[in-house]
Amino acid sequence: xxxxxxxxxxxxxxxxxxxxxxxxxxxxxxxxxxxxxxxxxxxxxxxxxxxxxxxxxxxxxxxxxxxxxxxxxxxxxxxxxxxxxxxxxxxxxxxxxxxxxxxxxxxxxxxxxxxxxxxxxxxxxxxxxxxxxxxxxxxxxxxxxxxxxxxxxxxxxxx
Amino acid sequence: xxxxxxxxxxxxxxxxxxxxxxxxxxxxxxxxxxxxxxxxxxxxxxxxxxxxxxxxxxxxxxxxxxxxxxxxxxxxxxxxxxxxxxxxxxxxxxxxxxxxxxxxxxxxxxxxxxxxxxxxx
Numbered sequence: 001x002x003x004x005x006x007x008x009x010x011x012x013x014x015x016x017x018x019x020x021x022x023x024x025x026x027x028x029x030x031x032x033x034x035x036x037x038x039x040x041x042x043x044x045x046x047x048x049x050x051x052x053x054x055x056x057x058x059x060x061x062x063x064x065x066x067x068x069x070x071x072x073x074x075x076x077x078x079x080x081x082x083x084x085x086x087x088x089x090x091x092x093x094x095x096x097x098x099x100x101x102x103x104x105x106x107x108x109x110x111x112x113x114x115x116x117x118x119x120x121x122x123x124x125x126x127x128x129x130x131x132x133x134x135x136x137x138x139x140x141x142x143x144x145x146x147x148x149x150x151x152x153x154x155x156x157x158x159x
Numbered sequence: 160x161x162x163x164x165x166x167x168x169x170x171x172x173x174x175x176x177x178x179x180x181x182x183x184x185x186x187x188x189x190x191x192x193x194x195x196x197x198x199x200x201x202x203x204x205x206x207x208x209x210x211x212x213x214x215x216x217x218x219x220x221x222x223x224x225x226x227x228x229x230x231x232x233x234x235x236x237x238x239x240x241x242x243x244x245x246x247x248x249x250x251x252x253x254x255x256x257x258x259x260x261x262x263x264x265x266x267x268x269x270x271x272x273x274x275x276x277x278x279x280x
Contacts, residue, residue: 007252008245008246014171014176023248023252025256026256026260027259027260031262032259035259044258131164131167134167
């Protein structure tokens with residue numbers, strides 16, 4: 001299942017519970033990398049819209065770790081993980097965990113590919129424990145839309 | 160497990176995905192579905208049942224052949240869900256575009272030097 005209509009490409013691997021996101025940027029690998037490792041820059045773009053992001057710590061280097069909280073009026077959630085391998089302008093290998101579900105660990109890999117001419121392709125993969133987890137993960141980012149999506153789906157499935 | 164997860168995990172199996180792609184061309188009986196596979200009719204029926212429980216296919220009650228019918232609109236919803244996820248990622252990366260555009264150029268590379276010999280991605 002792949003959607004490629006616009007810039008960001010998402011694919012769900014059919015054989016392992018993996019989500020792959022591919023996106024190209026008009027910037028050098030150094031710049032795209034820095035936007036992922038500098039906590040201030042990172043918090044400017046990452047995370048869902050309309051949620052406050054509070055970084056507890058963010059030490060993006062091999063052996064480092066991070067923890068941040070996303071909050072809006074009615075809810076908040078914290079996430080943490082370790083940076084297992086950080087190679088400047090090349091790759092970041094890290095883990096991702098929801099606080100409160102410490103046994104659920106998703107390895108994530110970000111690869112920065114130099115396309116030349118000041119362009120970079122970012123390939124971000126996330127491997128979760130099960131297909132059910134992946135599907136919940138895909139569904140989790142959808143905010144309001146997802147609820148109506150589920151309601152519609154439930155209606156269809158109830159027929 | 161919620162409805163979307165049920166659909167997606169029903170489709171996680173390669174045999175069931177193959178069945179679904181064949182059903183996309185038209186209804187088929189369990190016997191017809193079983194023809195290309197080296198498995199018992201029972202095993203094929205079991206796959207059909209999983210698809211049925213997930214709401215991916217239906218079987219008419221009255222017809223004697225009880226053909227298996229693909230519920231195509233389930234896929235529209237799955238596609239819609241993935242598309243929403245994609246749009247959310249696109250939105251995030253649109254913000255990253257702005258951050259990158261505001262960045263001084265050329266940027267000094269990150270001061271850390273953590274490359275390990277022999278490390279692969």
